[in-house]
Amino acid sequence: MIQIHKPGFYSSIQDLGRFEYRDKGVPISGVMDMISAKFANKLIGNPEKAAVLEITMTGPELEFNEETLIAISGAIISPKLNGNDIYNDEVYHIKKGDMISFGKLKNGFRCYLAVQGGFKTETVLGSKSWYVSLTNYSHLQRGKTLEIAKRKEYKVKEHLPGMNHDFNNKELEVYKGPEFNLLSKDQVNQVLSGIFNVAKENSRMAYQLKQQLFPHKYSILTSSTLPGTVQFTPAGKLIILMKDAQTTGGYPRILQLTEEAIALLAQKRTDEEIIFSLKE
Amino acid sequence: MDKFKLEYRQYGNKALLIEWPRMVNEAILNDILKFKNAILQEIDTFELIPAYNSLTLISTTPIDFKSLTSRLKKVYKQNYTFEKIQKKLWHIPVCYDLDFGIDLEAFSLEKKLNIEEIIKFHSEPLYTIYCIGFLPGFMYLGGLNKTLHHPRRGVPRLQIPQGSVGIGGEQTGIYPQESPGGWNIIGNSPVKVFNTNNENPCGVSVGDKIKFYPINKDEHELITIQVAAGIFHLKTYELDDTNT
Numbered sequence: 001m002i003q004i005h006k007p008g009f010y011s012s013i014q015d016l017g018r019f020e021y022r023d024k025g026v027p028i029s030g031v032m033d034m035i036s037a038k039f040a041n042k043l044i045g046n047p048e049k050a051a052v053l054e055i056t057m058t059g060p061e062l063e064f065n066e067e068t069l070i071a072i073s074g075a076i077i078s079p080k081l082n083g084n085d086i087y088n089d090e091v092y093h094i095k096k097g098d099m100i101s102f103g104k105l106k107n108g109f110r111c112y113l114a115v116q117g118g119f120k121t122e123t124v125l126g127s128k129s130w131y132v133s134l135t136n137y138s139h140l141q142r143g144k145t146l147e148i149a150k151r152k153e154y155k156v157k158e159h160l161p162g163m164n165h166d167f168n169n170k171e172l173e174v175y176k177g178p179e180f181n182l183l184s185k186d187q188v189n190q191v192l193s194g195i196f197n198v199a200k201e202n203s204r205m206a207y208q209l210k211q212q213l214f215p216h217k218y219s220i221l222t223s224s225t226l227p228g229t230v231q232f233t234p235a236g237k238l239i240i241l242m243k244d245a246q247t248t249g250g251y252p253r254i255l256q257l258t259e260e261a262i263a264l265l266a267q268k269r270t271d272e273e274i275i276f277s278l279k280e
Numbered sequence: 281m282d283k284f285k286l287e288y289r290q291y292g293n294k295a296l297l298i299e300w301p302r303m304v305n306e307a308i309l310n311d312i313l314k315f316k317n318a319i320l321q322e323i324d325t326f327e328l329i330p331a332y333n334s335l336t337l338i339s340t341t342p343i344d345f346k347s348l349t350s351r352l353k354k355v356y357k358q359n360y361t362f363e364k365i366q367k368k369l370w371h372i373p374v375c376y377d378l379d380f381g382i383d384l385e386a387f388s389l390e391k392k393l394n395i396e397e398i399i400k401f402h403s404e405p406l407y408t409i410y411c412i413g414f415l416p417g418f419m420y421l422g423g424l425n426k427t428l429h430h431p432r433r434g435v436p437r438l439q440i441p442q443g444s445v446g447i448g449g450e451q452t453g454i455y456p457q458e459s460p461g462g463w464n465i466i467g468n469s470p471v472k473v474f475n476t477n478n479e480n481p482c483g484v485s486v487g488d489k490i491k492f493y494p495i496n497k498d499e500h501e502l503i504t505i506q507v508a509a510g511i512f513h514l515k516t517y518e519l520d521d522t523n524t
Contacts, residue, residue: 019327019340020327021416021481021482022327022329022338023327023328023329023330023412023485023486024412024416024417024474024481024482025412025413025414025415025416025417025418025474025482026416027416124476125476125481133415133416133457134416134476175290175291175292175293176290177291177292178289178290178291178297178299220302221302221304221331221332221333221334222331222332222410222411222413222420223297223299223331223332223333223334223336223411224297224329224331224334224336224338224413226291226292226295226338228292229292246413246414246415247329247413248329248331248411248412248413248414249413253291256291256292256295257292258292258293
């Protein structure tokens with residue numbers, strides 16, 4: 001069991017997502033940065049779909065009441081074990097009474113804490129991902145506890161694999177979206193050669209971009225949307241849907257991010273720059 | 281059966297979008313649902329999301345757009361008029377009391393209709409579910425009486441209570457959970473069409489029909505208790521193609 005002393009800015013349990021209910025309006029949720037989350041699980045011998053703790057911007061303070069292995073991957077938020085610095089992408093043996101805390105955010109925006117066996121929280125509609133209104137919790141709360149699933153024997157590998165995931169990269173790989181062809185040549189140019197900044201309206205639901213492009217009057221009959229869909233609002237703003245986004249929308253879908261681009265964008269914070277790079 | 285001219289569009293590397301002519305009508309919706317059933321019998325590796333004039337196929341792994349499109353075109357050409365679409369009619373109680381229908385009085389003044397007329401016009405039609413989205417279990421309903429069409433509120437409310445029944449433009453619907461929203465609220469339904477406590481969390485599907493029936497405040501309270509205890513069951517009727 002893990003005791004939550006401080007919740008951090010926004011920490012939630014996530015796995016790879018909740019599928020098969022999109023036709024009922026249920027967002028898939030799941031980890032925002034799949035690359036880092038899968039990597040943290042891999043380091044300690046978990047299946048990649050094991051539920052992890054997604055930590056955003058500032059970290060929680062957690063007291064472990066049982067022995068386990070942990071690994072942290074993704075953003076560097078100066079993690080500490082009993083007050084001493086520890087490092088991302090390493091495996092640590094946690095003993096009863098150990099305390100994990102975090103400090104300054106140094107790189108990226110979200111990190112993933114994996115525990116051996118995964119977190120044992122409620123499963124709703126086939127997933128452990130927290131989502132407001134479906135699960136009892138949407139984010140960590142002070143004074144609550146988290147259970148750890150039963151762990152198997154695991155021998156930590158001597159040579160840990162490296163992770164190739166550069167958060168300073170600005171380039172988001174995209175495909176053309178279904179309504180890409182609504183854009184004129186000039187407009188395509190504006191979208192594909194422009195530098196954009198992340199607006200302060202960024203969350204697990206969507207990342208808005210600051211720049212305002214040309215206003216337009218295109219609309220579509222409400223149709224399905226996906227995480228990574230770039231919507232183009234009539235006012236000329238770009239909204240990039242993320243994992244908790246609604247499953248349908250009426251704005252033109254001009255681009256579609258790759259899963260890797262979603263993982264990269266999940267590590268961006270307000271004001272940071274991005275560019276779109278079209279993948280053929 | 282009339283066949284439509286369809287557009288196949290690549291949607292990222294794991295999804296494919298099929299579009300029908302841009303119209304809201306039942307013939308298109310039925311064709312979408314029949315094609316969906318036919319696809320399900322051929323290929324079972326996709327999540328299929330129907331909405332108004334589109335059907336989206338989503339895979340968890342990358343798809344070969346070209347070969348999938350030609351496969352789908354073949355399926356569409358097949359004569360599957362025999363395909364039955366399973367549809368249900370759901371009777372959903374709505375309490376139009378002023379305590380719930382916080383915009384009813386203003387709505388009545390602006391539309392120059394008395395409240396009884398609004399209730400009659402709203403609970404008379406057989407609505408069609410064209411799409412489910414926005415929130416888990418939020419139904420986009422078609423079939424609102426023209427006299428009740430009304431623009432959304434200028435400024436959306438930050439919190440609309442769960443179960444609120446509203447009118448926004450040409451649409452009506454129920455907010456399945458507390459949420460922000462800009463629709464004119466005319467009543468409240470005590471039932472939950474989306475409930476994770478149920479084995480099937482959301483009985484309603486795109487293509488199903490909805491009929492609202494007015495209840496008073498006491499009945500609303502009673503049904504709320506029954507819903508919480510898990511002993512309230514919505515009245516449903518199976519429909520077949522002949523009566524849709």
